[in-house]
Amino acid sequence: MKLSDLGEKKIIKKLAGYLDIGDDTAYIKFKDTYLILTTDMIYQDTHILPHMSWEQIGALVVSVNLSDIASMGAEPIAFLLAYGSPDTDYENFKSLIHGVKTQCDKYHTKYAGGDTNKTEKITLAGFMLGESEKPVLRSGAKIGDLIAVTGTLGSASIGTKILLNTPASNKPPDNPAYNKALQPQPRMKEGLILKEYVNSMTDISDGLATSLTDLTEERGFGAEIILDKLPLDADAITLAQENRLNHIEHALYGEGDYELLFTLSEEKLDDVLAALPITVIGSIKANQKITFIDSQKNKHKIKKCGYEHFKT
Amino acid sequence: MKLSDLGEKKIIKKLAGYLDIGDDTAYIKFKDTYLILTTDMIYQDTHILPHMSWEQIGALVVSVNLSDIASMGAEPIAFLLAYGSPDTDYENFKSLIHGVKTQCDKYHTKYAGGDTNKTEKITLAGFMLGESEKPVLRSGAKIGDLIAVTGTLGSASIGTKILLNTPASNKPPDNPAYNKALQPQPRMKEGLILKEYVNSMTDISDGLATSLTDLTEERGFGAEIILDKLPLDADAITLAQENRLNHIEHALYGEGDYELLFTLSEEKLDDVLAALPITVIGSIKANQKITFIDSQKNKHKIKKCGYEHFKT
Numbered sequence A, B: 001m002k003l004s005d006l007g008e009k010k011i012i013k014k015l016a017g018y019l020d021i022g023d024d025t026a027y028i029k030f031k032d033t034y035l036i037l038t039t040d041m042i043y044q045d046t047h048i049l050p051h052m053s054w055e056q057i058g059a060l061v062v063s064v065n066l067s068d069i070a071s072m073g074a075e076p077i078a079f080l081l082a083y084g085s086p087d088t089d090y091e092n093f094k095s096l097i098h099g100v101k102t103q104c105d106k107y108h109t110k111y112a113g114g115d116t117n118k119t120e121k122i123t124l125a126g127f128m129l130g131e132s133e134k135p136v137l138r139s140g141a142k143i144g145d146l147i148a149v150t151g152t153l154g155s156a157s158i159g160t161k162i163l164l165n166t167p168a169s170n171k172p173p174d175n176p177a178y179n180k181a182l183q184p185q186p187r188m189k190e191g192l193i194l195k196e197y198v199n200s201m202t203d204i205s206d207g208l209a210t211s212l213t214d215l216t217e218e219r220g221f222g223a224e225i226i227l228d229k230l231p232l233d234a235d236a237i238t239l240a241q242e243n244r245l246n247h248i249e250h251a252l253y254g255e256g257d258y259e260l261l262f263t264l265s266e267e268k269l270d271d272v273l274a275a276l277p278i279t280v281i282g283s284i285k286a287n288q289k290i291t292f293i294d295s296q297k298n299k300h301k302i303k304k305c306g307y308e309h310f311k312t
Helices: A008-017 A054-069 A091-104 A157-166 A176-184 A188-194 A208-219 A234-242 A248-251 A266-275 B007-017 B054-071 B088-107 B155-164 B176-182 B190-194 B208-219 B235-240 B247-253 B266-275
Strands: A026-030 A032-043 A075-085 A110-117 A123-132 A145-148 A202-205 A220-227 A261-266 A279-286 A290-293 A298-303 B027-031 B033-043 B075-085 B110-117 B124-134 B145-149 B201-204 B220-227 B260-264 B280-285 B290-293 B299-301
Touching: A008 A032, A008 B088, A026 B075, A026 B110, A032 A054, A032 B075, A032 B124, A054 A075, A054 A091, A054 A123, A054 A188, A054 A202, A075 A091, A075 A188, A075 B124, A091 A110, A091 B007, A110 B007, A123 B007, A123 B033, A123 B075, A123 B124, A145 A208, A145 A266, A157 A176, A157 A234, A157 A248, A176 B088, A188 A261, A188 A266, A202 A208, A208 A220, A208 A248, A208 A261, A208 A290, A208 B145, A208 B266, A234 A248, A261 A266, A261 B208, A266 A279, A266 B155, B033 B054, B054 B075, B054 B088, B054 B124, B054 B190, B054 B201, B075 B088, B075 B190, B088 B110, B145 B208, B145 B266, B155 B247, B176 B235, B190 B260, B190 B266, B201 B208, B208 B220, B208 B247, B208 B260, B208 B290, B235 B247, B260 B266, B266 B280
Parallel strands: A032 B110, A075 A110, A110 B033, A220 A290, B075 B110, B220 B290
Antiparallel strands: A026 A032, A032 A123, A075 A123, A145 A261, A145 A279, A202 A261, A220 A279, A290 A298, B027 B033, B033 B124, B075 B124, B145 B260, B145 B280, B201 B260, B220 B280, B290 B299
16 A cells, blocks of 8 residues: 555554644643644745745745644744755755745744755755744634634635646736745734634635534544635636636645634624634534635535645 | 865854754653654765665664664654655665664664655654753763773774675675664664763764764863773774774774764772673763874874765
8 A cells, every 4th residue: 555545644644653743733742831743844846936035945844843833822932943955056945944934034933954965956945933822723623613714715725726827937927815925924913813713714725615524533523615705816706717727626625725624602702803803604503514615605525625735 | 165065063053053962862842752854864975885775774763863862861852754765665664664663663663653755865864852860971971081982983883884895785795894884873872871980972883083073072172092001892803903904093984883982980880880781992082183092102183084975
């Protein structure tokens, strides 16, 4: 049996005996608080758009790790980078490191060190240490909870899709959806506000549908999502229409939106809305199904979804 | 200017404006203690001998990170692995993860999570969190300090050298030097004992000569090393003689000995020796030179040494 016969999700499930993970990050009780630990690797062929500048690549490896910290409602403390690349101009390397440092500074994270290696493809493994007195887990959802998200959905995926059909030498036209694809920003502030109100939380960088599964599957719960409620960005709508892309499909299955997906009891909603613009998109159900309901009240089943490493 | 024009050491020096590193690990004051953070990447073409089993590869990525923790006199807390490999049998992957888990357990470290990616070459980035109330730095050496090491020198490098000339399908003959090359063990217990006595410490995985430079250069100090005092392992001596290898050269410049190099004031020596077998090999000098003194009292200058990423 090859790794490609399994795919990343099943591989991780099979490791359950070794690792008690199953959340966005590891969390370890330390004195009177929890240390939050996460690692995310970005790889030239998989995660890096040819249109990204070296600085944007540096910011990206920080952001993907920060987003995991945000999804735990935690504060970042420090970042380390294990860097690998082929030989390149020192200026490129410096730009990448500048991107790392700038993004760390922006989110009040100490860029604390790393390791430098020569590899055939750009391979960047980021490690983030954070802290939370009460980490918000994926597994805390309750039946009847509202399901909500920060920001808008599908923009990064639409931007990426179009960029992949655009020569890297072309500067992408001016549309915020491209920024979301090339320089995603984690929802740190939002995570810290939401942690006071929500029962469960994760980020949706692997796609909303995948993250909905993560929030519900293990508990044997399901979810009902009202497609008309999905928050779509006006700039991305224009872009999707111009390029004949199905915005809803991108919002459900597309990757790269570093937004937070969370559940909360209905009585907390007004308090959250007073603190933060969020969008309720559905609710947690007792029946183990994830259902999408369209404007004609038709029910759609979730499709197999999301990019998985080793899944062909 | 290419990265290969600089080499890893100069690259890191040029990053000084971004990173206040310059030690084996990062250390961050946290409540009444220090959190110790380190990352080391191992890459198929650079660090992995074809003779290593998958389990040994898994153990290796833990050991290289543990050794950095040991060199700070710190205790390990948790390990994360960012895993990358081509598609392979699940059994290989499982063996590697088993090697990670077993090595973490052996040194009382929680294997807390990670990330899984498909890459063209095996690329493993480990991240270790540790703790120390008083980290031992590289920079604490004092003029007149004795220089000492744990264990023996050159064995791993001699074992590696011979293995690289042996087909991977051949089981290496029974000699402990091969074990040191294939399954190095970090000096965790020793680091925790030594921290009570030493003024400075580092590990010598990049070679004794490189580590001597690390301990002295920044302070403007030098070192005098008595070559006859270098501790050599009897099994490795046999192997070096059989293969016409210069043991002293391997002890000075060879890599892969996960021993600790440290300095201490002379009056602490008896206490350390009562607690731990160590070998004094020289002393810290005020003159910015590193000198090796042979049995005829001839003085030798240090050579440019140690593997450096990007250095061709």
